Amino acid sequence: MTIVLPMPPLLRWLRRVLTGADTPARSTVGPAGPPAINELYHSRRLSMVRLAVLMVDDLSTAEDIVQDVFTALYRKHGAELRTIADPNAYLVAGVTNAARSALRRRRTARAYVPPPPGTAPAAEDEAMLGAGDQEVLRAMRGLTGRQRQVLVLRYWSDLSEEEIADVMRVSRGTVKSTAHRALSVLRARLGER
Amino acid sequence: MTGNGLEERLRDALTARAEQITQERLRFGEPPTVAALTSPSRWRRWWWVPLPAGLAVAGAVLGALTLTGQPPSPDPKPLPPASSAEPSTVISPSVPLFPPSTPAPSASTNPSATTSKPGRPELSPDDTPPTVTAGEHDPGAATPTTKPPATTIPATPPS
Incomplete structure (x- = not known):
């Protein structure tokens, strides 16, 4: 009979014991304050969403793009962002590439299905x-x-x-x-x- | 329209459009440290599955080797001859009987191997069957319901 061990929790516990530090997810609140990635998220999210809106002209798509870019940045460089020289440049490049992918997907989809009526800018946006x-x-x-x-x-x-x-x-x-x-x-x- | 005028119009339009997006219009966004936990990628969620699967397979192989006591032989043994008689084989009382397929020499020289075979017993050329049942030679008598009763045929036909 084979016993299947819960591998991810076991490895997470081993890593915590060996390094003597907490996991990145639990280090959001510590004595040194929130990690750099969360500070960057709160300070730069709005401007990144604006940049994405100007590129894809759709607020919900822009929010998804920015969330994905921040999540990818955290997964690749960790919470403290010590291995990246310029996080702002990374964000701009990530949003630009993701917006290009979104436009390409939209163009491919619209070749087969006509755009739904909700994709046009909102009337209040136009009026303002x-x-x-x-x-x-x-x-x-x-x-x-x-x-x-x-x-x-x-x-x-x-x-x-x-x-x-x-x-x-x-x-x-x-x-x-x-x-x-x-x-x-x-x-x-x-x-x- | 001058180039600078167009650039100014473009700059103003982009700024006006961007300022329409305010913090209040954004939906609630989770910080990346939380979002990465709530939506792990497919690979990060299932990367550990091959490890216990590989351990289970290795354990099964080791257990089988321990129980059998020898590694499995690379070349399989030759199959014994078929146990059911072929219906096309015609057995003549005057002709000595041989099995339809000759076994390997090593298998025929081994007396224990010949005795343990479940197939038709081997007959030497000197052995002549005293009687043969007619039901065995009739190809159409495969079903037991139509099988006629066995009749005894003399080994040497009367002259």
Whole structure:
């Protein structure tokens, strides 16, 4: 007869005994305060959700993206984030990549199923914006995902071309040409109206 | 429209859209230290399963080796001949009988192996069966309900 041991709790207990420290999950409240990942989450979550909303234009998808990025950051670098040099850059890059994946999934899904009526921006959101802002945002919805991301990172996050190239993992020339094409498209669409 | 004017409009529109997202509009979000525990990945949840499974298999193999006392032989032994007689075999009283398949020489030289075989007993060429039942030679007499009663046939046909 074989006895199946509860392996995860046993290993967790062994690790705690050998290291003499508590598990990361239980170290959320300690004498040194909350871990760095939770502080970063509370301080940067709103701005990351805003960045994701500007890229995917959907609040619930943006919240899911940001939650996944923070969870991945914690799983990869731990609670204290000692092994990462710039957590903010990691977050921006993670949100940008996840937003690109979400846009790709949405484009694939819309090739087979028409978008549901709830995916358009809420009416109160439209009403709170000025007419000029509504016009610009409507024109931005016609851009490709990469063009939209470059414009958001450049004109809302105020990143330089080199930083955008690092975040998007493309060359600086690609960033420059993509931004130029996106502005040309926007200029043409806004100039026609 | 100048390029700077377009960039200013773009910057203003993005800022206005971003400011619509406030802290109150966000749903409750768990900190990553809690969210990672409540939603573990599939691999992290089941990574320990192969360990006890491998231990169970290893224990079963060791137990079997301990009970048998010898490792399993790599080459299987030859199968004994079939126990049921083939219906196409015609047994003549004047012709000596041989089994349909000749066993391996090593098996035939071993007297204990021949006696323990459950198949038809071997007959030497000198042995001639005194009587043969007619039911054994009839291929159509496979069912026991239609089997005729056994009749005795003399070993040497009358001249």
